[in-house]
Every structure is written in C-alpha cells, then in structure tokens.
Amino acid sequence: MSIIEFKKVEKYYGKFHALKNINLQVEKGEVVVVIGPSGSGKSTLIRTINGLEEIEEGQLLVNGYDLADKKTDLNQIRKDVGMVFQHFNLYDNKTVLENIMLAPKLVLKRNEKENKETALKLLESVGVSDKTASYPKQLSGGQKQRVAIARSLAMKPKALLFDEPTSALDPEMIDDVLNVMKEIAKEGMTMVVVTHEMGFAREVADRVVFMDKGEILEDAHADEFFEAPKEERAKQFLSKIIKH
Amino acid sequence: MISVFQQHWQELLTGLGNTILCSVIALFFSLVIGSTFAIFEVLPSKFLRIIGRIYIEVFRNIPLLVIGMFFYVVVPQYVLPMDGFTAGTIGLTLYTSSFIAETVRAGIQAVDSGQMEGARANGLSFMQAMWHIVLPQAFKYVIPPLGNQFINLVKNSSVLAFVAGFDLMYQGDMIASATFDTFNTYIAVGVLYLIITLPLSYYMRYLEKKLA
Numbered sequence: 001m002s003i004i005e006f007k008k009v010e011k012y013y014g015k016f017h018a019l020k021n022i023n024l025q026v027e028k029g030e031v032v033v034v035i036g037p038s039g040s041g042k043s044t045l046i047r048t049i050n051g052l053e054e055i056e057e058g059q060l061l062v063n064g065y066d067l068a069d070k071k072t073d074l075n076q077i078r079k080d081v082g083m084v085f086q087h088f089n090l091y092d093n094k095t096v097l098e099n100i101m102l103a104p105k106l107v108l109k110r111n112e113k114e115n116k117e118t119a120l121k122l123l124e125s126v127g128v129s130d131k132t133a134s135y136p137k138q139l140s141g142g143q144k145q146r147v148a149i150a151r152s153l154a155m156k157p158k159a160l161l162f163d164e165p166t167s168a169l170d171p172e173m174i175d176d177v178l179n180v181m182k183e184i185a186k187e188g189m190t191m192v193v194v195t196h197e198m199g200f201a202r203e204v205a206d207r208v209v210f211m212d213k214g215e216i217l218e219d220a221h222a223d224e225f226f227e228a229p230k231e232e233r234a235k236q237f238l239s240k241i242i243k244h
Numbered sequence: 245m246i247s248v249f250q251q252h253w254q255e256l257l258t259g260l261g262n263t264i265l266c267s268v269i270a271l272f273f274s275l276v277i278g279s280t281f282a283i284f285e286v287l288p289s290k291f292l293r294i295i296g297r298i299y300i301e302v303f304r305n306i307p308l309l310v311i312g313m314f315f316y317v318v319v320p321q322y323v324l325p326m327d328g329f330t331a332g333t334i335g336l337t338l339y340t341s342s343f344i345a346e347t348v349r350a351g352i353q354a355v356d357s358g359q360m361e362g363a364r365a366n367g368l369s370f371m372q373a374m375w376h377i378v379l380p381q382a383f384k385y386v387i388p389p390l391g392n393q394f395i396n397l398v399k400n401s402s403v404l405a406f407v408a409g410f411d412l413m414y415q416g417d418m419i420a421s422a423t424f425d426t427f428n429t430y431i432a433v434g435v436l437y438l439i440i441t442l443p444l445s446y447y448m449r450y451l452e453k454k455l456a
Contacts, residue, residue, distance in 0.1 A: 050365055078367045089362025093380045102376060107367040148362075155367055 002061070003028050003159055003190050004049055009058035011044060011214075018044045020214040022058070026159070031191045033201040033222070036211035037237060042194040045211065046161050049192065050074070050081045063158055079107060082152030086164040088144040090136040090151070096123065097132040100151045108155065115154075122150040126180050142173030146180055159190040166197055198241060202226050210234045248432045252419050259415030260436050262329060266411060267398045267440070270337040274397065277337065278344025283374060285349045296345070303342035308403050311335040316407035328408035332401070340397045347389045351382030384455050391448030395441050402437075412436055 004026040011019035019041050026032050034042045047053040048060060051067055051074040060067040063080050091099050100119040104110040110118070123129045126146040128139075136144055145165055152160055162181065166174045178200050185191055185204045195201065201208055201222060208225040210218040210233075217231045229235050249256065284296030303311065312335035320326055326334075355378050363373035383390070405413035416433035420426045 052361060052365060074364075075367060075369055078365060083365040085358065085362060085365075087358055089358040089365075091359065091363070091377050092356075093377065093384075103363075103366040103368055106372050106376070151366060 001028060002026060003063055004192065005059075005061040007059040007061075009048070009055050009060055011041075011048065011053065011055050018214050019048070019055070022216060024209065024216060024219065026190060026192060028158075028190055029188045030206045031185045031189075031193065031204050032207045032209060033205040034192065034194045034209045034211060035196070035198075035201065035237070039213075040211040041214040042211050043163050044214075046083075046163050046192055046194050049159075049161055050078050050083055052083075075107070079155060080158045081161060082155055082157035082159070083161045083163065084145070084148050084152055084165045086167050088136070088141075088148045088168075090144055090148055092136050095133050095135055096128065096139070096147050099136070099147060100154045103151070104154050118154055119150070122153050123147070125183070126150045127176070140173060141169045142176045145169065145173075145177045149177075149180055149184070153184070157189075159192070160184065162191065162193040162195065164194050164196070166195065196241065198226075198238075210237070212237075245428045245431050245435070248419065248423075248425065248428045252415075255415045255419060256412070256432065256436060258410060259412035259433075260439075262404070262410050262414075263398070263401050263412040263437075264440060266329065266333045266336065266401045266404060266409065269333050270340060270401065271394060271397055273337045274341035274344050277341040279348050279379070281341065281345040282348035282352060285345070286352050288370070300342045300345050303338045304346070306339075308335060308339045308400055309406060311339050312403045312407050329404065329410060332404035332407045332409040332411075335407075336397065336401055336403065340393060340400070343393050343396075344390070347386050347393060348382060350389075351384075351386035352378055354385045355381045387448060387452045387455065391445065391452075394448065395445055398441050398444065399437065 002025040004024070006022045006024040009019055009022040010017070022045065034045060036042050044053055048055050048067065049062055055068055058068065062077050065072050065077050067077070091102065094102060097116070097119055100122060101115045104115050104118070120129065120132070123132060126149055128143050128146050128150070131139060131143060136147070139147065165181070166177050169177065174197070178197060181191070181193070181200070182204055193205070205222040208220060208222050209216055210225070210229070210231065212233050218225065218229060218234050220230070225234070226238070229238055281296045281299050284292045287293055312332050315326065315331035315334050316328055319331065359377050359381065360373050363377045364370070368376070401411055402413035404411035405417055408414065412433055416429055420429040423429065
C-alpha cells in the first residue's frame with residue numbers, strides 16, 4: 001500500500017509554476033531519493049508531504065489523509081511523518097534532551113519516564129549520548145543533524161522526510177549523518193530524501209526520482225537510473241555531478 | 245527635602261504605594277495583553293492580524309492622558325462606575341500594551357523562521373510552538389526595549405495624578421499646593437520615582453546579561 005501518493009499535483013508561487021503534474025507513489029518501507037538541479041522543485045515537493053507547502057491542484061494522500069482537503073488536520077499527518085531539515089531547525093532554547101522529549105510529551109502525551117528512556121536510547125543510536133545537556137549552539141553541524149534525526153524518530157513516525165540533510169555540513173561530518181540514515185533505512189523506515197549525495201542514493205535508495213523545472217522527468221530503480229538514465233537532462237546532470 | 249519627608253511621610257508613602265501598585269498591575273496586564281496582540285499580528289489568519297493592527301494603532305497613537313480621562317469620566321457615566329486609580333491603571337495598561345505588542349512582535353519576527361517550522365514539522369500546534377519555542381527566544385531578544393517600556397510605564401503612571409489616583413505625583417501636587425514648598429516637594433517626589441525605576445533598570449540589565 002502506498003503511504004504517500006501524489007496524483008496530478010500542481011503548485012504555484014504566485015505566477016511561478018513550482019510543481020507541474022506530479023504523479024508519484026512511495027510504498028511502505030521504500031527509500032526514494034529525489035535529485036535534480038537547484039530550483040527544480042525538489043524541496044517544494046518534499047515540503048508538500050507534511051503540509052509545510054500547500055498544493056493548488058490535484059490530490060496528495062499521506063497515510064490515508066488528503067492534504068488537498070482543507071479540513072485535514074495537518075497535525076495528524078505531522079505526527080506520523082517526521083522531517084529533517086538542511087539547517088537542522090533544532091530548538092535553540094532547549095537542551096538536546098529537551099529537543100527530543102518536547103513533541104512526544106506535548107503531542108503524544110508520553111509519560112516522563114518512557115519519554116526519557118526513548119530519548120536516551122535514540123541519542124545513543126545516533127552517537128550523541130554525551131551531549132544530552134548541551135544546547136544546539138554548542139554542537140557541531142553533524143551532531144546537530146543527528147540530534148534532529150533523533151528528534152524525528154522519537155515521534156515514532158511512519159515515514160521520514162529529509163530535505164538536503166547534509167548540504168550545510170562540513171565534508172567530514174557528512175558521513176556520520178549518512179551512516180545514521182543508512183541504519184534507519186535498514187530498519188525499514190519509509191524515507192523520501194532530497195540530496196546531492198549520489199553515493200548514498202546508489203547504496204540506499206530503492207528508487208531515484210529526477211526533477212527539473214518542477215517536473216518529474218524520470219522515476220526509476222536506483223540501479224537502472226545510475227547505469228543508464230533515460231532522460232537526456234538526467235544524463236547531463238549526472239555527468240556534471242559525478243565528474244568531480 | 246528631608247523636612248518634606250519628615251512632615252509628609254504618610255502621604256508620600258501612600259503615593260509611593262499606589263504608584264507601585266498601579267505599575268505592577270499595569271505591567272502584568274500590559275505584558276499579557278501586549279504579547280497576545282503581538283501573536284495576533286503574526287497569525288496566519290488575516291482577520292486576526294487586522295484586529296491586532298487596529299488595537300495597536302489606536303492605543304499607541306492616542307495620548308495616555310486622553311485614554312485615562314476617557315475611563316475616568318466617560319466610562320463611569322455610561323458604562324461602569326470606577327474610581328480614579330482604576331481608571332488610570334486601565335488607561336495605562338491599554339496604552340503600554342500597544343507598545344509592548346510592537347516590541348514583542350519585533351522579537352517574534354527576529355526568531356529564525358526555522359524554529360517555528362521545525363516545531364510544526366515535529367507535530368506541535370501553532371500555539372504550542374509559539375509558547376515553548378518562539379516566545380522564550382523572542383523575549384530574550386527584546387529585554388532591553390522591554391526594559392525601556394517598563395520604565396516608561398512607571399513614569400507614565402503619574403497620569404494618575406490627573407484622575408485623582410492618589411499616586412506619588414498626586415500626593416506631591418497636594419503637598420506642594422498646601423506648603424508652597426514646590427522646590428523640595430518635587431525633588432522628594434523625583435527621588436521616590438528613582439527608587440522605583442533605578443532598581444528596575446538595573447534588574448533588566450542583569451536579566452539581559454544573565455540570559456545572553
């Protein structure tokens with residue numbers, strides 16, 4: 001069963017046509033990597049999935065809820081769909097542990113003891129368990145992003161969205177974050193990942209979606225895509241990215 | 245000046261007490277009302293944004309004395325009887341709340357939008373995100389201008405003198421017109437205002453350093 005399904009979705013910013021006739025399905029447990037040049041609509045696409053961006057036309061079903069329907073309670077969707085941002089967006093006024101425990105406490109009403117145990121376990125699994133009492137500004141970029149991932153996982157989501165999670169990181173921090181993401185993928189999490197990390201895409205992705213100018217130009221199995229992309233634009237993009 | 249304190253300490257103490265009481269009440273409510281309208285101004289709802297805007301522009305742009313007189317003279321006549329202290333305190337609260345609303349709004353807008361977005365994506369409602377994440381950071385940014393507003397509030401409470409609020413200024417006026425010793429009386433009154441405002445000013449500075 002698809003957990004995320006776009007049907008003929010259109011999105012505009014004023015006159016700018018940001019998403020054009022998007023049709024996409026993500027199955028439970030699938031890892032889908034979205035790639036494409038900047039300004040191609042990748043981030044917009046992923047941000048529509050938890051309602052951070054509204055869609056103007058078409059249908060977008062997430063875990064059974066229709067995002068095009070104004071009556072849909074977005075908080076219900078956000079409980080089930082976590083998001084990891086390029087700039088981490090950790091709560092600057094909260095410690096690492098508080099960052100992770102806040103939403104489960106307020107939204108899921110998880111009791112204090114269970115909440116703390118879950119949080120500590122998650123921090124250990126992402127390798128930041130020595131920083132529980134630190135504030136975000138005391139962490140490195142890589143640590144911040146791993147805490148942000150733990151924060152999303154604490155809600156026990158059915159799917160996780162990653163919007164260029166390594167783009168703001170120093171090169172030597174990137175692997176730490178990608179390794180955590182690989183672990184999560186291995187455990188069967190449904191993931192939609194916007195990234196420029198082709199190595200990660202190749203190794204982890206089930207499918208690769210290539211976008212340009214608001215359109216999905218290619219949607220293929222990862223192996224097929226990297227072996228022989230069908231679209232000319234995708235070929236150009238890959239040759240440019242992989243050359244270096 | 246000392247003789248004014250010696251002879252009129254009872255009136256001055258009453259005045260000081262009323263000024264402090266009025267200031268504390270007005271400070272509390274103007275902070276609550278001001279923050280509420282600041283939030284109105286950043287809400288997704290256009291209707292509430294306009295309501296917030298109207299409230300702020302009305303009370304920010306009418307002289308405090310006019311608002312105070314309105315509650316002292318007009319409101320008791322047509323709506324609800326109230327004494328000068330109450331009328332003056334309400335006027336001062338509404339007037340100050342409009343400035344606090346503007347200050348807090350600026351603070352909210354200074355908080356990186358990623359904070360709200362991260363909280364919403366994490367499942368928090370708008371109000372939960374506002375209360376737990378955005379407002380605490382916003383207040384930290386605006387402690388210095390907020391301190392100015394608080395000091396202005398204490399000084400502006402002297403408007404109570406015009407509506408028979410029995411505050412420090414009112415008592416000073418009474419003593420001065422009874423004794424004709426205007427020089428010493430108003431210096432004494434000024435010193436008593438400093439006793440309230442200087443510690444307040446230093447406390448706000450301390451808070452600013454502590455939270456920075």
